[in-house]
Amino acid sequence: MKLSVIGCGYLGAVHASAMAELGHEVVGIDVDAAKIMQLAAGKPSFFEPGLPEILASAGASGRLRFSTDMADVADATVHFVAVGTPQMQGSHAADMSYVDAAVAGLLPYLKPGDLVVGKSTVPVGTAARLAQLIADSGTGATLAWNPEFLREGFAVKDTIEPDRLVYGVADESAAAVLDEVYAAALAAGTPRISTDYATAELVKVAANAFLATKISFINAMAEIAEVTGADVSQLADAIGHDARIGRRFLNAGVGFGGGCLPKDIRAFTARAEELGRGESVAFLKEVDAINLRRRQRAVDLAVEALGGSVYNKRIAVLGVTFKPNSDDVRDSPALDIAVQLKGLGAGVISTDPQGIENARLRHPQLDYTDSIDEALNGAELVVLATEWTHFRELDPAHVASLAAGRTIIDGRNALDAAAWRAAGWTYRGMGRP
Numbered sequence: 001m002k003l004s005v006i007g008c009g010y011l012g013a014v015h016a017s018a019m020a021e022l023g024h025e026v027v028g029i030d031v032d033a034a035k036i037m038q039l040a041a042g043k044p045s046f047f048e049p050g051l052p053e054i055l056a057s058a059g060a061s062g063r064l065r066f067s068t069d070m071a072d073v074a075d076a077t078v079h080f081v082a083v084g085t086p087q088m089q090g091s092h093a094a095d096m097s098y099v100d101a102a103v104a105g106l107l108p109y110l111k112p113g114d115l116v117v118g119k120s121t122v123p124v125g126t127a128a129r130l131a132q133l134i135a136d137s138g139t140g141a142t143l144a145w146n147p148e149f150l151r152e153g154f155a156v157k158d159t160i161e162p163d164r165l166v167y168g169v170a171d172e173s174a175a176a177v178l179d180e181v182y183a184a185a186l187a188a189g190t191p192r193i194s195t196d197y198a199t200a201e202l203v204k205v206a207a208n209a210f211l212a213t214k215i216s217f218i219n220a221m222a223e224i225a226e227v228t229g230a231d232v233s234q235l236a237d238a239i240g241h242d243a244r245i246g247r248r249f250l251n252a253g254v255g256f257g258g259g260c261l262p263k264d265i266r267a268f269t270a271r272a273e274e275l276g277r278g279e280s281v282a283f284l285k286e287v288d289a290i291n292l293r294r295r296q297r298a299v300d301l302a303v304e305a306l307g308g309s310v311y312n313k314r315i316a317v318l319g320v321t322f323k324p325n326s327d328d329v330r331d332s333p334a335l336d337i338a339v340q341l342k343g344l345g346a347g348v349i350s351t352d353p354q355g356i357e358n359a360r361l362r363h364p365q366l367d368y369t370d371s372i373d374e375a376l377n378g379a380e381l382v383v384l385a386t387e388w389t390h391f392r393e394l395d396p397a398h399v400a401s402l403a404a405g406r407t408i409i410d411g412r413n414a415l416d417a418a419a420w421r422a423a424g425w426t427y428r429g430m431g432r433p
């Protein structure tokens with residue numbers, strides 16, 4: 001099939017490459033000329049495991065092109081909209097201007113039978129509004145909403161082998177088109193839920209709200225563990241054995257960040273309030289508040305560990321990205337902690353295997369190094385903020401040979417506390433004794 005993907009960021013670049021890898025003919029469109037030049041040269045514009053490989057093989061097949069010119073979508077019959085829906089400045093609602101601009105840009109090139117497929121995460125009601133806009137355009141095209149559930153770090157696998165496909169459609173012909181797009185995943189038995197627009201839009205925000213709630217739940221337990229001497233990691237293991245609860249997404253620490261969970265729960269709250277149902281999701285404000293408190297807790301632990309003040313103290317912060325295996329620093333707890341410590345006068349040095357370039361763009365005032373050893377050298381305190389394997393596998397004796405201090409704050413409860421203590425370290429976890 002001939003597909004276009006509008007917006008080639010973390011979601012769109014992977015979607016375009018994966019669809020081409022599956023045999024479709026794909027053109028990826030973005031307004032960012034530098035990004036398009038890189039992608040067209042076969043170089044991903046961000047770090048995502050597996051993306052270089054599929055970008056290269058799909059590019060070599062001749063099935064994948066990239067362009068800044070919307071006119072290049074004219075041959076395609078299915079148009080995925082994968083542009084950003086960031087949090088608006090000054091409000092918690094989603095900024096819909098990019099989605100609106102992308103759909104407006106598509107209109108002149110739509111033909112009878114074309115299907116516009118929304119993938120961006122949007123406030124419920126968006127699909128119905130855009131379907132009306134497309135119907136009014138007289139192009140003969142229609143709209144579907146097909147939310148995306150990929151995780152950064154696993155984006156390629158999640159796109160090629162999704163755990164479910166959700167279609168928000170106005171009629172079965174749109175579902176049939178999507179079945180053709182996703183024929184490979186469907187043949188492999190992927191569950192498929194075909195529903196109305198509003199349900200499809202809500203599935204996406206409900207899924208992220210649930211995940212965020214699960215993380216804040218365990219972080220709330222960490223707060224209680226901190227005042228009782230209990231161990232939140234053991235608590236998570238124990239409740240996680242109950243299959244109704246499950247162990248995944250019960251890792252307490254400095255909390256969730258990224259370009260999705262934080263903004264999506266806030267946008268969901270804002271939309272529910274607009275709909276007069278703010279009270280139904282009022283708990284999400286608490287989920288957000290618990291989450292932000294955990295970043296503060298890590299900063300407080302640092303102050304405590306350094307005797308009441310971090311002023312002029314050298315602190316190594318391990319990690320800048322919001323999670324391992326990504327270069328994404330959007331709303332990253334790790335960066336937030338580094339910024340707060342720097343604000344308190346600490347000499348912070350951050351290191352990360354992939355995120356430094358992005359971090360430097362956002363926070364040029366921080367000091368960064370590619371070298372873990374350089375970050376650790378002379379550090380009076382070490383803070384693990386993102387659980388990259390590189391940091392989890394650090395040998396406590398090696399770190400002790402470089403650092404000036406002997407306290408490590410494990411912001412992700414990712415280290416072997418006993419091993420660090422045995423090597424002479426004061427280990428402080430998040431909700432672990």
Ligand SMILES: NC(=O)c1ccc[n+]([C@@H]2O[C@H](COP(=O)([O-])OP(=O)(O)OC[C@H]3O[C@@H](n4cnc5c(N)ncnc54)[C@H](O)[C@@H]3O)[C@@H](O)[C@H]2O)c1
Pocket residue numbers: 006007008009010011012029030031032035082083084085098101102105119120121122148149150151152259260
């Ligand atoms: N990143 C993820 O893991 C993920 C997963 C599922 C859903 N989502 C959702 O997907 C959407 C995109 O997220 P992202 O992380 O890829 O964002 P992103 O910022 O990485 O990418 C968005 C891209 O859209 C481009 N763009 C903006 N306006 C455009 C226009 N008018 N025409 C063409 N291109 C345009 C931007 O230049 C940018 O490259 C969001 O709604 C997000 O919530 C993201």
Ligand SMILES: O=c1ccn([C@@H]2O[C@H](COP(=O)(O)OP(=O)(O)O[C@H]3O[C@H](CO)[C@@H](O)[C@H](O)[C@H]3O)[C@@H](O)[C@H]2O)c(=O)[nH]1
Pocket residue numbers: 121148149150151152153208211215248249250251252253254255256257258259260261264322323
């Ligand atoms: O037990 C856990 C699990 C995750 N996190 C943190 O939660 C954040 C989000 O993690 P994850 O969900 O793995 O990353 P994303 O790539 O942002 O993916 C989420 O957001 C995407 C965009 O909407 C969705 O598509 C995915 O399904 C959803 O998992 C990260 O900061 C993690 O460190 C925890 O603190 N504890």
